[in-house]
Amino acid sequence: MPLILEMVKQATGMRFAAVARVTDRHWVTCAVDDSIDFGLIPGSQLELETTICHEIRQNRKPVIFTRASSHPLFSVHHTPKLYGLESYVSIPIVTADGQFFGTLCAIDPAPASFDESTVLKTMGLYAQLIAMNLDLHKDLLASGQALEDAHEAGVLREQFVAVLAHDLRTPLSAVRLSAELLETRVNEPRNLKLIRAVRQSAVRMGVLIEDVLDFARGELGGGIPIKPVVTDNLQEQFEAVLTELRVVHPCAVIQDTLSIPPGLNCDPDRLGQLLVNLVDNAITHGAKGEPVRVHIHTVGQSLVLSVHNRGVAIPEDVQPWLFHPFKRPEVGSRKDGLGLGLYIANEICAGHRGSLEVTSNDAHGTEFVATLPC
Structure with a gap:
């Protein structure tokens, strides 16, 4: 998570980035990278109605602006005025089962200068990566509990093959391919290093998933298939x-x-x-x-x-x-x-x-x- 937040700050030029858990009652920070002393730490809460994330939870659409004071909508919006914001980006985080988890956001009291289309695509990728990690963590916990309780190989097959193969392989492939595409379009060494870290993490996670699938195949009785x-x-x-x-x-x-x-x-x-x-x-x-x-x-x-x-x-x-x-x-x-x-x-x-x-x-x-x- 710290790496993703650092990459968000690099992509937007803003000095504050966070992942927030947003429900119908609460806004709570899960992770924070703060260079402006905004005052939030992991576990901090804001009044839900004072945030734009409350609106994003309802419509599940990203919000982005680089200069609130001259924006036709957000120049009169209560959130930028209350918190003194000029630039803002917030992307919804939605898990594989369609549940709204929260937002990946960046803010700054100073105006920002970036291509909005590029930032939306980049932060959308990061939000997908966070959602995929949430799904992976949730599914691995569920799989570990199922393993403790399982007595037949059929139960293991259902848990590992159905959940991991279907829910994880497709979004993980999208993350890896997107990272590879970004790598061909970025020349700045620091950004290249961060993009390669995302790609290598995706490769590592892919190996873990394939290991689990091989385990499932082996447990079905035929062993891991060999094609000499x-x-x-x-x-x-x-x-x-x-x-x-x-x-x-x-x-x-x-x-x-x-x-x-x-x-x-x-x-x-x-x-x-x-x-x-x-x-x-x-x-x-x-x-x-x-x-x-x-x-x-x-x-x-x-x-x-x-x-x-x-x-x-x-x-x-x-x-x-x-x-x-x-x-x-x-x-x-x-x-x-x-x-x-x-x-x-x-x-x-x-x-x-x-x-x-x-x-x-x-x-x-x-x-x-x-x-x-x-």
């Missing part, structure tokens, strides 16, 4: 995956040694997913500043893929549970993601009639080794 083909350029595909991982994790050090012959019979996309999950796991749970070492080669008729990291050893009593869904090593870990990465990696290995094993101790570090008869 004779592959001659697996090394180049792995190199591309590692390049992308270095972009996503710029602070991580990934050292690789790859020696992969042509003519392997495998599912290259799933093996790329296997590599992503193992390296992501090593970066997340490994010691900061220590390299993650990737070694991929062939032994006899098998492809051997190993990922090694330093850090706190995984206790022996925890290791048998690592490949179960929604499990993570607790010691020395940062709780990032849903705990599905190693489960999916193990399912991919099983789909290739291979195996995934782990060794972990203080002297050697932690190493995951996938052996695949390809």
Whole structure:
């Protein structure tokens, strides 16, 4: 949320941005970025009838003006006069089920100068991103509760596939594509950095959603689908995956040694997913500043893929549970993601009639080794 509010201020030139929860009785700030000492903090309330957001809740249309004193409507409106506003933008936030949550707004006592059409589109995108995050949070909470109560795989399928696939994939794709489009049209380095952060967050959220969908497929009894083909350029595909991982994790050090012959019979996309999950796991749970070492080669008729990291050893009593869904090593870990990465990696290995094993101790570090008869 702080990043979005900073981007709103950059896009509008205004010095105050906020997300407000607006109901038929209350106006409450959820998040604030205030450079004008307006006096609001998260949890602050305003009298609902004194705000323009009250009107937006009723008609669900954005409001924008850059100079209230000369505006035909807002020069006599009570809100700009009461709060001393000259420039104002407010966009409704509506969740996937059609519920009005509140508004994303920016204000300033000074006039603003920007292209209204561009700002409306940009802030509309940010409002969609906030709504999508609200939906994601709501759906994940509901899914976690359903998982605790569920006794049959059919219940899990309904919760994860129906809710996550239908409600989250489409708006998330819109956010990612919009960020990519903005990236081609913006040259200012600071704005480019912020846009890329939105795009990378959308990519990360997409990975989480696909992990959940793969989990659902696996729980239905057939395992994660594998489509093996004779592959001659697996090394180049792995190199591309590692390049992308270095972009996503710029602070991580990934050292690789790859020696992969042509003519392997495998599912290259799933093996790329296997590599992503193992390296992501090593970066997340490994010691900061220590390299993650990737070694991929062939032994006899098998492809051997190993990922090694330093850090706190995984206790022996925890290791048998690592490949179960929604499990993570607790010691020395940062709780990032849903705990599905190693489960999916193990399912991919099983789909290739291979195996995934782990060794972990203080002297050697932690190493995951996938052996695949390809």
